[in-house]
Amino acid sequence: xxxxxxxxxxxxxxxxxxxxxxxxxxxxxxxxxxxxxxxxxxxxxxxxxxxxxxxxxxxxxxxxxxxxxxxxxxxxxxxxxxxxxxxxxxxxxxxxxxxxxxxxxxxxxxxxxxxxxxxxxxxxxxxxxxxxxxxxxxxxxxxxxxxxxxxxxxxxxxxxxxxxxxxxxxxxxxxxxxxxxxxxxxxxxxxxxxxxx
Numbered sequence: 001x002x003x004x005x006x007x008x009x010x011x012x013x014x015x016x017x018x019x020x021x022x023x024x025x026x027x028x029x030x031x032x033x034x035x036x037x038x039x040x041x042x043x044x045x046x047x048x049x050x051x052x053x054x055x056x057x058x059x060x061x062x063x064x065x066x067x068x069x070x071x072x073x074x075x076x077x078x079x080x081x082x083x084x085x086x087x088x089x090x091x092x093x094x095x096x097x098x099x100x101x102x103x104x105x106x107x108x109x110x111x112x113x114x115x116x117x118x119x120x121x122x123x124x125x126x127x128x129x130x131x132x133x134x135x136x137x138x139x140x141x142x143x144x145x146x147x148x149x150x151x152x153x154x155x156x157x158x159x160x161x162x163x164x165x166x167x168x169x170x171x172x173x174x175x176x177x178x179x180x181x182x183x184x185x186x187x188x189x190x191x192x193x194x195x196x197x
Contacts, residue, residue, distance in 0.1 A: 010035040010042065011056040014049075019095035023053065023103050023110060050109050054116075061116035064089050069123035075136050075185075076177055079149065082124055083173040086150050090157030097154075098161055121146060138186045149180050 013035035017026045028049050032042040046052045067085035072078055090097070104110050125142035128149075132139055153171070160168055 005035060005037045005041075007045075007055070008059075010037070010045070011052070011059055014052045014056050015060075015093065015096045018053065019093075019099055022099045023049075023107055028052070050112070053110075053113055057113045057116040060089070060093065061120050064117075065120045065123055068120065069127065071127045071130055075131050076174075076181065078127060078131075079177045079180065080173050082127070083149065083153060083171075083176055087153050087156070087171050087173065090153055091160070094157035094161050098158060124150075132186075135186055138184050145184060148184065149177075152176065 010031070014026075014031045017030045017034050020026075021030065026049065028042055029039050031049070031052060032039045035042070042052070046055065064085060068082045070078065070081070100110060100113065104114070121143065125146045128137060128145045129142040131137040132142065132145075137145065153176075156168060156171060
């Protein structure tokens, strides 16, 4: 009886191969070999390299969203959790993210992949918008606020890939969130926080 290779194993293999060779340089044969299956089996299950990447992107976005898109009413705790989830994703998938971003302008078929992280980004922006509506965060475009919160996390991941993982000190997500709130908490929210303390 033949052993059935789970989709998880195939998608993980695809992300490893793309991280190493880029999207254009990765072949379905390389992905099949890394997953421990033959190319025909891989083609029957997914049909194309793009379909494999879309499935991997959907899975990663689902994991990311499940961890990050939660509004509890505790601003600092929610932001810290979001930072932790994105920092983990950037650390574990930073190389493949960098490879895909660098190829996106030259590979139009990758545009479909962007829909998955954008859904997560909009979900997190929705949480920030709720805190803006409650007066805890300053008004402004929620996606811009999201970039201010998570942009440094992505830059850390890129720098870590270039310089090596040990070149940067560990991320202190609480300190990062405190710095973000120092610049983006509304004066009303800050006054409320002082009153409650």
